[in-house]
Structure formats: C-alpha cells, structure tokens
Amino acid sequence: MSTINIAIDGPAGAGKSTIAKMVSAEMGYIYVDTGALYRTIALYLTENNIADEDIEKSLENADVSLRFINGTQRVYLGDRDVSGLIRTPEISMAASRTSAIPAVRTHLFGLQQKIASENNVIMDGRDIGTVVLPNADVKIYLTATAEERANRRYKELSQKPDCPTYDEILKDIIQRDYQDMNRETAPLKQAEDAVLVDSTNLTLEQSAAKITEIIREIIL
Ligand code: DC
Secondary structure, X not given: OOOOEEEEEOOOOOOHHHHHHHHHHHHOOEEEEOHHHHHHHHHHHHHOXXXXXXXXXXXXXXXXXXXXXXXXXXXXXXXXXXXXXXXXHHHHHHHXXXXXXXXXXXXXXXXXXXXXXXXXXXXXXXXXXXXXXXXXXXXXEEEOOXXXXXXXXXXXXXXXXXXOOHHHHHHHHHHHHHHHHHOOOOOOOOOOXXXXXXXXXXXXXXXXXXXXXXHHHHHO
16 A cells, blocks of 8 residues: 655754644644654764764664654664754754765665655655655645744744854854755755745744645645
8 A cells, every 4th residue: 555645845943843743643644854863863973973984884883763652753863762862953053964974864765765655654854855755745845034934943942041042043044054955965955846835924823724735635
C-alpha cells in the first residue's frame, strides 16, 4: 500500500513545525521534523569534539533514530533521548553549518525516505520537496519575512531569562537563511511544484487552515 507524503519546506521560524503538528493531528498523519536529525548530528559532533576532517568517518558511529511516542516524535542518539538537548541556539547554528556537508545529508537520507515509505507523513525541512521526497503528493513552501520571523521568535523567548535582543535574533535568522539557501548540496529553495504560503500576515491558525485546505484540495 502506498503512503501519503506531504512535504513542508521553508526557512527557520516560518512556523513549519507548529503548523505541521496542527495539520498532522487533524489528518491523523505522523509529523516528522527532519531538522531534529541535523541537530542531533550537530550535537554528536560537538559532544565528541570531532574535527572537520574527521566528520565523514565519524558518522559511522552517529546512530540517529526517531521514535514516535503517542504520535509525538522523539529523537535518539544511540539509546539516549536528546530531543531537549538539541534545542539551543548553539546547536541551531551548528546544525545549519553541518547540514551543508554532503556526507551528513547522505547519512540521514535513507532514514527519512524509509519513514515516509512506511507511514502517512507530513515531513518538514529544507529539501523535502526538492530532494528527499521529490514525488510527494503535496508540497508546500512556507515562508515569512525575516523581520516577522524574528519578531515571533523574540515574543516566544522574551519571558525567558537571558533572552537575546531582537537584533541578535534577526541577525541569526538572516545568517541561517543565507547558509541554508546558499550551500551547494540540497539548498533551501521552493520546489517547482510546491505551493507557496506566505505566513507574514497570517496567524498560526490561519496558516494551518490554509495549508489543510491546500492539502485536502490536492489529495481528496
Ligand atoms: O528546522 P530546524 O531549524 O530545526 O533545522 C536545523 C538546521 O538543519 C537548519 O538550519 C538546516 C538544516 N536542515 C536541513 O539542511 N535540511 C532539512 N531537511 C532540515 C534541516
């Protein structure tokens, strides 16, 4: 039986994960956050102090896997659940850098395709519609201006201690966009057959409703 695959790509902070979670819960699909895989490789390289020239070889020992507990994704490095540890600004930036390494992408490619071939999924990332699932049933490219994405992130973090300033957040977002869009292998870009959704002036609920409508129109 073939599975239904929905790809959502776009830059950091466009709301992909929150929206994909809402839509997948509604449709009864598994939500797969592929950024978590790149973050886990970045954590592995950082924790083990792997030098750049040793990265390719060391990947043999980077045992990254996903488990779905009550429909919620957890990411494992070996038998350690690292889902919380990978959510720091340092790992965000390191993941963006390491994801440019072709051997890292190859290492994670099969895992993503296997999950999509075994489950109905909404998979989010940067190259899902262009590289990982080029035959996805629906492709969405979700974006928003860098300023609006920084604004949302600032609001989310502003209650926490050590919150970075708005300008720092914006600078990080612009740098990550640049790295993700300009790398040679599988750069972030809109697939030719992807539907563009700009969430700059939409609430999360409006974006989720729009994406659900696009999906239903295509697959039902
Ligand atoms: O979605 P995220 O911010 O958690 O992703 C972290 C980094 O991983 C991001 O800067 C680029 C990279 N990434 C990628 O190259 N390809 C994907 N499919 C998902 C993420």
